[in-house]
Amino acid sequence: xxxxxxxxxxxxxxxxxxxxxxxxxxxxxxxxxxxxxxxxxxxxxxxxxxxxxxxxxxxxxxxxxxxxxxxxxxxxxxxxxxxxxxxxxxxxxxxxxxxxxxxxxxxxxxxxxxxxxxxxxxxxxxxxxxxxxxxxxxxxxxxxxxxxxxxxxxxxxxxxxxxxxxxxxxxxxxxxxxxxxxxxxxxxxxxxxxxxxxxxxxxxxxxxxxxxxxxxxxxxxxxxxxxxxxxxxxxxxxxxxxxxxxxxxxxxxxxxxxxxxxxxxxxxxxxxxxxxxxxxxxxxxxxxxxxxxxxxxxxxxxxxxxxxxxxxxxxxxxxxxxxxxxxxxxxxxxxxxxxxxxxxxxxxxxxxxxxxxxxxxxxxxxxxxxxxxxxxxxxxxxxxxxxxxxxxxxxxxxxxxxxxxxxxxxxxxxxxxxxxxxxxxxxxxxxxxxxxxxxxxxxxxxxxxxxxxxxxxxxxxxxxxxxxxxx
Amino acid sequence: xxxxxxxxxxxxxxxxxxxxxxxxxxxxxxxxxxxxxxxxxxxxxxxxxxxxxxxxxxxxxxxxxxxxxxxxxxxxxxxxxxxxxxxxxxxxxxxxxxxxxxxxxxxxxxxxxxxxxxxxxxxxxxxxxxxxxxxxxxxxxxxxxxxxxxxxxxxxxxxxxxxxxxxxxxxxxxxxxxxxxxxxxxxxxxxxxxxxxxxxxxxxxxxxxxxxxxxxxxxxxxxxxxxxxxxxxxxxxxxxxxxxxxxxxxxxxxxxxxxxxxxxxxxxxxxxxxxxxxxxxxxxxxxxxxxxxxxxxxxxxxxxxxxxxxxxxxxxxxxxxxxxxxxxxxxxxxxxxxxxxxxxxxxxxxxxxxxxxx
Amino acid sequence: xxxxxxxxxxxxxxxxxxxxxxxxxxxxxxxxxxxxxxxxxxxxxxxxxxxxxxxxxxxxxxxxxxxxxxxxxxxxxxxxxxxxx
Numbered sequence: 001x002x003x004x005x006x007x008x009x010x011x012x013x014x015x016x017x018x019x020x021x022x023x024x025x026x027x028x029x030x031x032x033x034x035x036x037x038x039x040x041x042x043x044x045x046x047x048x049x050x051x052x053x054x055x056x057x058x059x060x061x062x063x064x065x066x067x068x069x070x071x072x073x074x075x076x077x078x079x080x081x082x083x084x085x086x087x088x089x090x091x092x093x094x095x096x097x098x099x100x101x102x103x104x105x106x107x108x109x110x111x112x113x114x115x116x117x118x119x120x121x122x123x124x125x126x127x128x129x130x131x132x133x134x135x136x137x138x139x140x141x142x143x144x145x146x147x148x149x150x151x152x153x154x155x156x157x158x159x160x161x162x163x164x165x166x167x168x169x170x171x172x173x174x175x176x177x178x179x180x181x182x183x184x185x186x187x188x189x190x191x192x193x194x195x196x197x198x199x200x201x202x203x204x205x206x207x208x209x210x211x212x213x214x215x216x217x218x219x220x221x222x223x224x225x226x227x228x229x230x231x232x233x234x235x236x237x238x239x240x241x242x243x244x245x246x247x248x249x250x251x252x253x254x255x256x257x258x259x260x261x262x263x264x265x266x267x268x269x270x271x272x273x274x275x276x277x278x279x280x281x282x283x284x285x286x287x288x289x290x291x292x293x294x295x296x297x298x299x300x301x302x303x304x305x306x307x308x309x310x311x312x313x314x315x316x317x318x319x320x321x322x323x324x325x326x327x328x329x330x331x332x333x334x335x336x337x338x339x340x341x342x343x344x345x346x347x348x349x350x351x352x353x354x355x356x357x358x359x360x361x362x363x364x365x366x367x368x369x370x371x372x373x374x375x376x377x378x379x380x381x382x383x384x385x386x387x388x389x390x391x392x393x394x395x396x397x398x399x400x401x402x403x404x405x406x407x408x409x410x411x412x413x414x415x416x417x418x419x420x421x422x423x424x425x426x427x428x429x430x431x432x433x434x435x436x437x438x439x440x441x442x443x444x445x446x447x448x449x450x451x452x453x454x455x456x457x458x459x460x461x462x463x464x465x466x467x468x469x470x471x
Numbered sequence: 472x473x474x475x476x477x478x479x480x481x482x483x484x485x486x487x488x489x490x491x492x493x494x495x496x497x498x499x500x501x502x503x504x505x506x507x508x509x510x511x512x513x514x515x516x517x518x519x520x521x522x523x524x525x526x527x528x529x530x531x532x533x534x535x536x537x538x539x540x541x542x543x544x545x546x547x548x549x550x551x552x553x554x555x556x557x558x559x560x561x562x563x564x565x566x567x568x569x570x571x572x573x574x575x576x577x578x579x580x581x582x583x584x585x586x587x588x589x590x591x592x593x594x595x596x597x598x599x600x601x602x603x604x605x606x607x608x609x610x611x612x613x614x615x616x617x618x619x620x621x622x623x624x625x626x627x628x629x630x631x632x633x634x635x636x637x638x639x640x641x642x643x644x645x646x647x648x649x650x651x652x653x654x655x656x657x658x659x660x661x662x663x664x665x666x667x668x669x670x671x672x673x674x675x676x677x678x679x680x681x682x683x684x685x686x687x688x689x690x691x692x693x694x695x696x697x698x699x700x701x702x703x704x705x706x707x708x709x710x711x712x713x714x715x716x717x718x719x720x721x722x723x724x725x726x727x728x729x730x731x732x733x734x735x736x737x738x739x740x741x742x743x744x745x746x747x748x749x750x751x752x753x754x755x756x757x758x759x760x761x762x763x764x765x766x767x768x769x770x771x772x773x774x775x776x777x778x779x780x781x782x783x784x785x786x787x788x789x790x791x792x793x794x795x796x797x798x799x800x801x802x803x804x805x806x807x808x809x810x811x812x813x814x815x816x817x818x819x820x821x822x823x824x825x826x827x828x829x
Numbered sequence: 830x831x832x833x834x835x836x837x838x839x840x841x842x843x844x845x846x847x848x849x850x851x852x853x854x855x856x857x858x859x860x861x862x863x864x865x866x867x868x869x870x871x872x873x874x875x876x877x878x879x880x881x882x883x884x885x886x887x888x889x890x891x892x893x894x895x896x897x898x899x900x901x902x903x904x905x906x907x908x909x910x911x912x913x914x
Contacts, residue, residue: 008887011861011898013846015905016813016854021516023856024816027534027542181618181666264537267664271539274568323897327904359844359858384858388888806839806847806854813856814843 007354010321010384012329014361023360026381032352033392036313037417041353041390044415049429050317050390051335053401053414057095059311060397061419063278064099067307070279074286078299081125083257084110086304086398087312091416091426093117096307102145104302108135111144125254125300127173127215129187136160140168145300147171147215147254149188154202154209161208169251171212172199174238178218178231187217191238204246211248213300214239217256221265221305225276228255229284233292240294254300255285261309263395264347278306305398312397314339318389319368329363331385335393336367336374339411341403342396343376350376353390356383369408406435476503477554478775479510479547479582481533482562483520485758488704489797491562493520494761495771496527501764502772510554516812522804529554532816536565540572547573551580558583558778560771562755564640567592585686585778587754591729595752597639597668604749607728609721611749612671623652626669635670638663643705645672670750675742678713680722681756681763683770685783686732690723691773692786694763700796707759707797712766714791721747734760734774759795766793830899831909835869838907848907855905860885864898868908874899 034041037056044052064080071078081104082096088110093103094117103114106128114124121142129149131139136153137160139146148154148170161168173188174196189196203211218231235253243249259281264272285299316335324330337343350365363382367374376393385391404411410430415423478499483492492511499507511520511527514535520526531550534542550556559582561570567586570577574584587595594603597614604611615626617636626634627649636655637643642663646652659667682693695718700709722737734756740748756771763770766789776783811818839847844862846855857865860881867877874895881891902908 005884005886006859008881008885008891009858009860010891010894011858011864013855013857013861013865013898013901013905016516016856018515018517021813022514022532022535023813024532024546025514025535025538027538027546031542181616269537269565270568271537273539273541274572323901327901357859359856806845809854810841810843810845813854814841814845 006357008386009357009359010386012359012361012384014329015327020362023358026360032355034353036315036392038421039417039423041315041392044315044423045317045390047423048413048415048425050315051339051412052315053339053396053412053427054313054315055089055092055397055414055416055426056311056313057416058419060092060095060308061099063307063310064096064101067278067282067301067303068099070282071301074279074283075289075299075301077296078301079252081254081300081302083302083304084114085402086257087308087400088113088402089414089426090117091424092308102300108132111135111139115142125302127217127302133160137164140164140166143168145169145171145212145252147173147188147213148199149173151199151202154199158206158208167208167210169210169212170203171215171251171254172196172203173215173217174235176216176218176231176234178227178234180219180222180224180227182219184217184219188215191234196238197242200242200246200248204248211242211246211250213252213254213297214250215254215256215300217302218258220258221260222258222281223260223275225280225284228281229288231255232285232288236289236292236294236297239297240292243294249295250297252298252300253289254302257301257303257305259303259306261305261395261398263305263309263342263398264349266345266347278303281306309395309398312395312400314393314396314400316391316393318385318387318391320387321385324364329361329384330366331363331382332366332368333376333391334368335412336369336376338367338369338374338407338409339404340367340376340393340396340400341405342398342400348376348393348396350380350382351392351394352383352385353392354383354385359383371408406430410435472506472776472779472781473557475506475508476557476775476779477508477510479512479550479556479559480562481512481514481560481566482755483511483513483527484515484518485799486519487702488706489758491756491758491760493523493526494758494764495560495562495756496520497761498764498769498771499775500525502769508554510550510556512550512559513812516809519802521812521818522802522808524802530812530818532812536563536569540569543569544573544576547577547582548580551582556582558585558775560584560774560778561586564754567754583778583780585733585774587729587731587733587735588686591731592754594729595731595735595754597637597751598666600749600751603725603728603752607721607724607749609724609749610746612673614668614670616666617656617669618666620653620656623656623669624649627652630669630671633672635672637668637670639666639668673740673742673748675740675748677750678715678718678739678741679707679710679757679759680718680737680739681734681760681770682722682726682731682737683734683773683777684726684729684731685777686730688727688730689785690726690731691777691783692763692768692770692789693719693722694766694768694770694789695719695722696759696762699794707757709794709796710759710762711795712762712789712791712793714788717745717747719788721749725749725752734770762793762795763789765795766790830868832868832871833909834907835865835909838865838869840865840869846907848905851906853905855907861898864895865902 080101082101083104102123103119104125105111121144125145126139127147174191175185175188176191189199239250260275262272316333320332322330360381362379365377413429414427416426480492482490484490508528511530512533533546600611633645633647644655646655680695683691696710696712698707702708736753736757738750768786768789773783844857
């Protein structure tokens with residue numbers, strides 16, 4: 001490339017529309033960025049292909065440190081639990097476990113994943129509305145911290161415990177009104193309607209199980225930290241009430257997750273950068289619990305999104321730019337909703353890697369799927385981009401890789417940039433084998449027979465074209 | 472105060488929904504004459520003040536608040552490089568969260584502001600008014616958040632028809648029956664999002680009060696007015712200042728309770744028995760703020776002095792009976808103005824600030 | 830190609846374009862400006878293409894980009910009467 005000449009940009013002209021005349025209006029999109037944590041995006045693509053998930057260990061460590069400092073300050077008796085579903089790439093989980101987090105899992109698969117990463121059963125918090133008998137048997141045997149979601153589960157656990165002649169502790173997930181909407185009342189036992197008390201009584205009445213902790217998870221992307229204060233107050237008061245009426249003290253309080261990350265919801269006007277910091281949520285919980293008279297119980301937190309979202313970037317490449325018949329500009333990139341399920345409800349940021357002369361245009365960003373639904377952004381201000389230009393999509397650390405799918409395209413590689421700037425592969429690019437490995441094609445459909453059927457069919461077609469009568 | 476003060480002001484469009492910037496600028500000019508240099512911060516090439524005579528000395532486009540604090544701060548620093556700013560007065564609701572976030576950085580670079588803090592801003596939100604009114608010891612119409620249209624019928628039973636449906640930030644309609652409520656719910660929710668607020672309808676006379684709080688609980692000054700002409704959106708097109716000690720006392724108590732820092736507008740209602748109800752608090756000066764200046768209470772100048780760290784004594788009460796009528800007229804510009812604003816992002820007499828793209 | 834309307838347009842060095850017949854204004858990027866100026870001077874598309882290629886760092890034949898740009902100008906009715914059809 002001859003660097004003495006200016007970069008060629010597709011010639012573009014746009015009509016100025018009243019109400020939209022502000023070239024610095026969407027300032028963020030104008031900034032180009034050629035590196036992630038000091039590593040050239042070009043070299044990442046050259047070495048690992050595009051698209052590519054890139055995770056920054058430095059960003060992740062800073063975010064974990066922020067949470068730990070806040071916990072030490074406001075909730076000294078607390079324990080961070082890493083919410084697997086937010087991002088269960090082994091390397092990411094390992095970073096959390098190295099920093100002392102327990103594992104918080106919501107399925108047998110996640111449980112097994114945590115065990116294989118070396119997490120002992122008694123350091124796994126097992127949540128979720130769908131735990132099978134076998135999964136519960138194992139979790140009980142290994143001493144996992146279980147929070148039951150419904151009565152069926154309580155009865156199942158009681159049966160397992162009776163058969164195994166053990167007396168496991170069973171916690172309760174509690175649904176409560178923290179003054180926010182939507183109110184998550186589908187999970188756990190409702191506090192306000194008295195069902196949670198019934199559940200606690202079920203446990204204390206049973207000769208086979210004991211009461212564990214009390215857990216609540218009030219929602220997701222909560223922007224009002226005071227909701228956590230209200231939830232903590234209610235949960236702590238419930239714990240005191242149980243102790244007073246049933247004579248049994250819960251082992252811990254688990255305030256769940258749901259702290260907002262810096263991602264911007266599609267429906268919100270303000271930038272996600274303005275959401276409360278982790279400390280603001282933790283401070284509210286600390287304040288609320290400090291006002292309680294009863295015993296100070298250890299507190300578990302399972303915040304996922306706020307910890308990990310910022311550390312993830314998806315590197316993508318422009319495949320084509322197209323002027324639509326309406327005159328609107330659009331680009332096609334190699335990462336779509338197959339990798340960015342989160343694009344349905346978040347306004348993901350797109351940052352070009354190439355410099356621009358400052359001209360920007362409202363652009364629709366399509367993914368690579370041959371599906372009309374594959375739209376990453378309906379409208380985002382971007383400079384003119386050409387095939388081969390790289391763009392960075394962020395933040396994608398939370399719920400993005402775990403919700404990505406092998407639809408039409410296989411999933412790309414994931415790399416981790418270490419604090420020292422080394423780039424390590426943490427998940428290789430998928431191959432067709434990963435997709436078809438579990439498949440079984442019945443013998444009768446084997447390719448030999450299929451081929452002969454196909455050629456019969458073709459012969460028939462030929463007969464039709466030549467005018468022969470086919471019976 | 473320095474000999475010449477440079478102040479950046481936002482919210483400078485006087486359109487169908489007029490913004491407070493021009494009233495703030497006129498008030499500052501009235502107090503300081505040619506000792507103030509005004510830098511207009513615009514969100515669009517067609518913001519009206521850009522073309523109004525004798526209002527702005529310099530003008531720059533700035534990012535929309537939705538672009539986030541980093542982009543906004545970066546642009547202000549670019550402008551600061553060209554024209555050293557002493558203070559910035561944001562005049563729009565949606566800017567406040569962004570300015571709260573960047574206030575520390577601005578002050579560190581010599582740009583003063585005087586804003587409500589996060590907590591005060593949250594405490595004056597429409598859905599927290601009942602809590603605030605209880606603390607202040609005044610009445611406020613019973614208010615409920617509404618998330619689903621099937622709650623409207625029971626709200627009708629509870630509040631009685633008519634009641635008022637409002638958007639969380641903007642928009643309000645009086646609904647007179649369930650059918651009306653259903654259709655207004657859809658239209659308001661479509662425009663302003665959920666939740667909506669359902670507020671008991673209180674019959675009475677409406678008054679607005681503009682005030683300035685010093686952030687320690689003292690109200691440095693306030694002027695009350697009654698609207699005399701209304702736009703279709705219910706905004707004041709004409710108004711007259713009044714002298715009602717009860718209204719000002721209410722404002723004083725609200726400012727004290729919130730420890731409000733900066734300008735704000737209270738919407739108050741006096742019922743038939745004379746009781747005062749708090750309807751709404753807007754967290755910035757209103758578009759009619761110049762009326763208060765004309766009545767002898769120059770609150771924008773007071774705010775600027777507080778921002779610059781100066782001692783501000785309490786204002787005397789304003790004169791009653793000053794009238795105002797908004798006077799809309801065409802201002803004109805040239806293609807060169809539009810060219811410069813569109814392509815350089817400024818209509819400055821100076822060389823445009825470098826815009827970093829790399 | 831009828832480019833008779835191009836002469837009427839006010840085109841500034843900054844990429845601001847004003848059409849006095851319609852009152853519409855436009856913003857154009859630097860390569861678009863080169864193209865617009867070239868057309869105004871009566872250069873042919875291949876000539877413009879070659880000059881863009883000589884002055885810019887580009888790895889492909891940009892003829893199709895120029896074609897799309899011309900279509901956009903036609904849609905905005907900036908070229909001439911025959912450009913509208």
